[in-house]
Amino acid sequence: MIKLTDVSREFPRRGYALRDVTFHVRKGEFAFLTGHSGSGKTTTLRMIHMADRPTAGEVRITGYSSKTLSDREVWKIRRRVGYVFQDFRLLPGRTAMENVSFVLEVTGTPRKKIGPWAQRLLSQVGLAAKSGVLVHKLSGGEQQRVAIARALANDPFVLLADEPTGNLDDRATRGILDLFREINARGMAVLMATHDLELVRRYPRVRVLELDNGRLVFDSEAA
Amino acid sequence: MYAIREALAAFRRSPVLTGLSAAMVALALFVVGLFGLATYNLRLALTAVEEQVEVVVYLRDDVRQSEIDLAQTALADIPEVAQVRYVSKREALQRAQQDIPEFAEIFSGVDVNPLPQSLELELRPEARNQETVDAVSDAASSYPFVEDVRYGREWVDDLFTLRRVGAVTSAVLGGAFFTVAALIIGTALRIAIFARREEIYVMRLVGATDAFIRRPFLLEGAMYGLLGGLMAWLLTWATYRTVYAFIFSVAWIPGGWVAAGLAAGVGFGMFASGLSIRRHLREV
Numbered sequence: 001m002i003k004l005t006d007v008s009r010e011f012p013r014r015g016y017a018l019r020d021v022t023f024h025v026r027k028g029e030f031a032f033l034t035g036h037s038g039s040g041k042t043t044t045l046r047m048i049h050m051a052d053r054p055t056a057g058e059v060r061i062t063g064y065s066s067k068t069l070s071d072r073e074v075w076k077i078r079r080r081v082g083y084v085f086q087d088f089r090l091l092p093g094r095t096a097m098e099n100v101s102f103v104l105e106v107t108g109t110p111r112k113k114i115g116p117w118a119q120r121l122l123s124q125v126g127l128a129a130k131s132g133v134l135v136h137k138l139s140g141g142e143q144q145r146v147a148i149a150r151a152l153a154n155d156p157f158v159l160l161a162d163e164p165t166g167n168l169d170d171r172a173t174r175g176i177l178d179l180f181r182e183i184n185a186r187g188m189a190v191l192m193a194t195h196d197l198e199l200v201r202r203y204p205r206v207r208v209l210e211l212d213n214g215r216l217v218f219d220s221e222a223a
Numbered sequence: 224m225y226a227i228r229e230a231l232a233a234f235r236r237s238p239v240l241t242g243l244s245a246a247m248v249a250l251a252l253f254v255v256g257l258f259g260l261a262t263y264n265l266r267l268a269l270t271a272v273e274e275q276v277e278v279v280v281y282l283r284d285d286v287r288q289s290e291i292d293l294a295q296t297a298l299a300d301i302p303e304v305a306q307v308r309y310v311s312k313r314e315a316l317q318r319a320q321q322d323i324p325e326f327a328e329i330f331s332g333v334d335v336n337p338l339p340q341s342l343e344l345e346l347r348p349e350a351r352n353q354e355t356v357d358a359v360s361d362a363a364s365s366y367p368f369v370e371d372v373r374y375g376r377e378w379v380d381d382l383f384t385l386r387r388v389g390a391v392t393s394a395v396l397g398g399a400f401f402t403v404a405a406l407i408i409g410t411a412l413r414i415a416i417f418a419r420r421e422e423i424y425v426m427r428l429v430g431a432t433d434a435f436i437r438r439p440f441l442l443e444g445a446m447y448g449l450l451g452g453l454m455a456w457l458l459t460w461a462t463y464r465t466v467y468a469f470i471f472s473v474a475w476i477p478g479g480w481v482a483a484g485l486a487a488g489v490g491f492g493m494f495a496s497g498l499s500i501r502r503h504l505r506e507v
Contacts, residue, residue: 078430091422093236105225106431154430 001027001189002048002158007057009043009214017043018214020057025191027157030184032200033193035211041193044211045160048191049083050074062157079107082151086163088143090135096122096146097131103153121149125179141172148179158189165194173199229439230446233419240418241447247411248451249458251404252488256459256476258400259484262393263476269386273351276382278344278359278374284312286340286368294366295342301359303350308343312336339370353383401487408451408488409495412444416499423503433504440500441493448492452485 002025009018018040025031033041046052047059050069059066064077090099100118109117122131125145135143144164151159161180165173177199184190194200200208210218234241280298282291291309299307310318315338344359356379360372416423419440426436459476466473 072433075427075430075432078428080430083428089421089425089428091425102425103429106426106435107429108435150425150429 001025001062002191003058003060004044004047005058005060007044007047007054007059009040009047009052010055016214018047018054018211021211021214021216022057023209023216023219025158025189028184028187028189029207030180030190031192031207031209032203033191033209033211034195034197034200036195039195039211040214041195041211042162043214045083045162045191045193048158048160049081050077079154080156080158082148082154082156082159084144084147084151084159084161084164086166088135088140088147088167090143090146090150092136093134095132095134096127096138096142096149099135099146100149100153103150107154118149118153121152122146124152125149126175139172140168141175144168144172144176145179148176148183152183152188156188158191159183161190161192163193163195165196165199177203225435226438226442230442233415233439233443234446237418240415244411244415245447245450245454248408248447248488248492249454251407251411252452252455252484253458255397255400255404255487256455256484257462258397259476259480260459260463260473262397263480264473265389265393267474269382269389270348272382273386274348276346276351276356276374276379278346278356278363278372280342280344280363280366280372281339281370282341283368283370284339290366290368291340291342294363294368298342298344298359298363301362303347303355304344304359305347306345308345310341310343312338312340315340353379405491405495408448408491409498412447412492412495413499415443415447416440416496416503420503423500427504436504437497437500440496444492444494444496445489446492447496448488448490449485451492452488455488456481456485 004024005022007018007021008016010016021040021044033044035041043052047054047066048061050059050061050064050066053066061077062080064073069077091102094102097115097118100121101114104114104117105111119128119131122128125148127142127145127149130138130142135146138146144167148159148164159180164180165176168176180190180192200206208218208220209216280294295307295309298304313336316336319338342363344363346355346359356374360374363369364372423436423440463473463475
């Protein structure tokens with residue numbers, strides 16, 4: 001489903017952000033992508049999301065290859081891959097409902113279906129009662145839930161999360177992780193980048209991929 | 224539908240930024256409008272002066288009427304000549320008495336009419352240029368019974384020099400004003416689009432196509448251009464009315480120029496938006 005083969009990303013002055021990274025994420029799998037800051041976690045997620053391209057190697061996502069997919073066609077991947085950020089990246093000045101509806105609208109969902117579908121997504125993340133609240137008035141955990149609802153809007157097959165709990169307290173972090181587990185239980189793959197090893201240890205049965213200086217140094221599945 | 228709704232919503236969501244951007248576009252186009260008003264009136268003034276350009280062919284007293292008729296026909300056949308009028312000695316005297324009343328008594332007291340008969344050649348509007356005036360003058364001078372040919376050489380030379388200078392100045396200044404207006408409109412729209420970069424980012428993030436993302440912004444750019452253009456039109460009109468009422472009589476610019484200005488505003492708006500959005504699309 002997602003396959004990285006000898007993926008390297010070299011920047012002109014900074015050198016390698018990723019070097020010869022190879023791994024495979026299967027359908028419905030849950031995996032942590034760990035490593036210190038600057039180890040290449042975000043770069044890896046950006047490669048899968050086709051926001052950046054490898055300077056060597058190949059990323060394959062459900063039949064699309066980083067070598068052949070043009071920038072104009074990137075939207076085809078984006079509709080199948082949900083993305084969640086540490087800083088939520090919500091549209092300020094709009095309600096939770098409007099943030100989720102916005103995605104449905106720009107990806108061509110018929111207008112009649114947008115409202116009910118957005119409400120259902122907010123219910124799934126436990127925010128049905130706050131759909132009309134402006135996002136900047138929600139707590140950090142709630143904002144992240146809106147961001148997750150937004151990422152699920154296109155019914156993707158995989159959810160990429162880049163340090164989604166980085167700005168949250170322990171209780172909110174547990175809530176988000178529980179939500180990811182629920183989403184994963186419904187068959188959606190989840191690849192979550194985090195530097196929080198304490199958090200990773202709480203889920204011993206989840207696969208762990210560890211990056212260090214741009215190299216994949218550990219894969220719990222292979223160990 | 225989405226594009227129109229979003230473009231209108233952008234105006235509603237941030238009215239201050241929208242107002243400021245439209246005002247910048249309006250002021251930029253207002254300067255172009257004032258320049259248009261000045262250029263148009265200058266052109267009208269020059270055209271009015273040019274209409275007075277005519278070649279006067281003075282004839283000897285001993286010329287026969289048949290020779291005058293022949294010359295009149297031949298000169299009227301020159302394509303650049305619109306009309307040839309014969310002015311007899313008697314008519315010349317009457318005109319002099321009317322035009323210069325101070326000398327009316329002197330003229331009435333003389334037994335012999337000292338003024339010559341003449342042919343007045345009116346040129347076609349498109350032929351009122353130095354080369355044609357010279358050519359027609361040479362043609363008229365070739366008749367042996369012609370005493371003199373006058374068209375106020377120095378005055379005509381100055382007029383045509385003024386027109387050339389005016390044309391070059393208009394082109395250079397117009398180009399400069401237009402460029403400045405384009406830059407200001409570009410900057411105004413860049414600011415407006417920069418304020419919505421998160422929206423563009425999210426759209427790209429969730430898989431909206433580039434064309435879909437671009438559409439509302441292009442429309443928004445066109446609306447800024449149209450709104451700014453209409454405001455500029457009102458400002459230019461107000462200036463025109465003020466000048467007309469309190470300073471001197473001026474003419475309002477033709478409707479075609481106004482339409483072209485509005486179209487340029489819309490075009491600039493769309494172009495500037497397109498450039499700006501392209502830059503943001505590349506970033507995600």
